[in-house]
Amino acid sequence: MDNSVNRLLHHLLDELQNISQSGNTPPNKANSDQYLLDSILSCYGLENLAYITTDPFSLESRDPIYKVTYSSEWQEFYLRTDAENHDPAVIYGLREIVPFEWRNVELYDPAQLAFLNVASDFGLGENGFSIPIRDRFGARALVSMTISLNDQKWEKYSRRYRSELVNIAYLLHERFSPKCNPSIEEKYIGEDLTAREIESLQWTALGKTSEETAIxxxxxxxxxxFHVNNAKLKLDTVTRSHAVARASALGLILPVL
Amino acid sequence: MIVKINGNERSRYPELIDQMHVLRKEVFHERLKWDVEIKGDWEIDKFDDYDPLYLLSLDDAGYVRGALRLLPTTGPNMLRDIFHCLLPAGEIIESPVIWESSRFCVSLRDRDGNRSLSNLNTATAEIIAAMGEVGVLAGLSNIVTVYDHFLRRIISRAGCDETLVGGPVDIGGVKTYAGMFKVDEYDLEQFKLRWGLEGDLINHQEPRVIGAAA
Incomplete structure (x- = not known):
């Protein structure tokens, strides 16, 4: 992988880590995902960035997963109308493997044309670029971006950054796709534990009773x-030893050897 | 002439797709005697179901004289799913910027049924150059391919540098290798010059209709 991409992404991920540890911002996965997308936007001078994955092979997870930087009005419209069924970029992109520009997608379906008219009312839809993704589980995804550059500048930009954007698209997939990242929910469990809760749990892990820990x-x-019970709840566990095991697995407390 | 067909376009080119599968049967089953799946006149396998990208070389009359299939190494692909024994134990090739080419084949005969070496050479060069163009378009660093010594000779005779990353391993009586090709715009231009290939090979198709959003 390109080193500069590596550095950028690691920097972003480090920053996310710091935010969730500082306690200033409520640690919340949705926020940190948005922060990651916004940071990529500003690093690459993009206008919008959108990630969508559908798993056509699994009936349970038919609802697509979105992570986007579009306006909330557009997102609301998109979700309410199941627009992925009419979005030409998505329909075309999930069967394509070469990154493509939206304007090169041939359209004949009236529903897709209607979709583009609405998109255009929202100020979207003309100039965009999508990177198709295939993963080892057979899932497919699409990372789309819009940028306001004229044709000539876009040509140069796209030459310079194409590989980096492809790498970034896959890193976003690794982060957002539940199959690539099965512990996606667990990763964020326990990040809201207070210092007192962690401390109390650490002594519990070392075999101390509540009285001993209190002293x-x-x-x-x-x-x-009170602290241990809170920790139990926040860790989504039922007993003290369950909480200790999970906290240890999550690296919140030091493992007991 | 090169025609590029992706998963969306497969149903739009039924004749070309048919000719490709027929050619693949002729080359892999009849000529090279590979252990491949045959369905009627076609050679077709499960990787054709994963919406690969096909590059077809057509002769002047518009018939398929050569073909190649491309798949990303991040998704289902032959090297990982079938030929992993070619790579050193525990090694995998899986990268957003490395794709796999497979089922590279060229007809040894022209349309009249005469053996034609020039047909072989032109089609080979055209397909390799088109593969390089796709590589640039997709932001790739490399393309990996599984081939036997026969294909290896054709490709190296065309003047294409490869790095051997696996093999030879005997698979079904065929000495099989895995080779890695670098995607490089400058090398591609030199290659095209050498073979007298002009302009974009994969984007010659007339510009498509733009949507109503404009």
């Missing part, structure tokens, strides 16, 4: 129980 931390036994 060590200079708290009341009731406070310790």
């Amino acid at each position: 060590i931390l200079g708290l009341s036994k009731r406070s310790v129980n």
Whole structure:
């Protein structure tokens, strides 16, 4: 992989990590995904960035997954009308493998033409570029971007950044696709644990009772129980040992050897 | 002339697709005696179901005289799913910027049934150059391919540099290799010059109709 892309992406991911640890911003996956997309937008001077995946082979997950930077009005319209069924870029893109410009997609379906008319009312739809994705699980995805450049500048831009954008498209897929990233939900579990909750859990992990932990931390036994119970809830676990195991697996507390 | 056909376009070119599968049967089943799946007049396998990109070389009368299939190495592909024994144990090739080419074949005869080496050479050069153009368009660094010594000789005679990344391994009595080709715009231009290929090979098709959004 291109080193500059690596650096950029790692920088973004580090920053995401810092945000969720600082406690200033509510740690929330939706926010950090949006932050990642916005950062890529500003790094590459893009206007919009959109990720969509559908898994045509699985009946359970027929609803597509979206991550986009489009206006909320457009997103609302898109979701409400199941627009992926009429979006020519999506329909065409999921069977294509070469990155393509929207204006080169041939249109004959009236529903697709109607879709483009609406898109144009939202100020979208004319100039865009999509990168098709295929993964090892047989899933397909599409990363689309719009940028306001004239033809000549776009030509230059696209030559210079094509490989980087392809790499970024796949990194977004690795992050957003539930199959590539089965622990996608778990990863964010427990990020909202307070320092006290983590501390209490750490001593629990070392075999200390609530009384002992209370003495060590200079708290009341009731406070310790309160913190441990909160941790249990936040970790989506049912018992203390379950919570300890998960916190340890998530790297929130030091593993006990 | 090169025609590029993606998953969306397969149903729009039924004759060309038919001729391609017929040619593949002739080359892989009858001539090279590979262990391939035959359905009637066609050679066709499961990778044809994954919406690959085909590059077809047509003769002056518009008949398919050569073909090649491209698939991303991130999705289902032959090297990973079938020929993984070619690579050193535990190694895989999976990258957004590496694609796999397979089923490269060229007819040894012209339309009148006469053996024609020039047909072979022109079609080979045209397909290799078109593959390079697709590589540039897709932002690729490399294209990996699985081939036997016969195809290897054709490709190297066309003047195409490869790096051997696997093999030879005996697969069904055929000495099989995996080779990696670099995608490089300058090398591509030199290659096209050498073979007298002019202009864009894959984008010659007339500009398509733009949607009503404009």
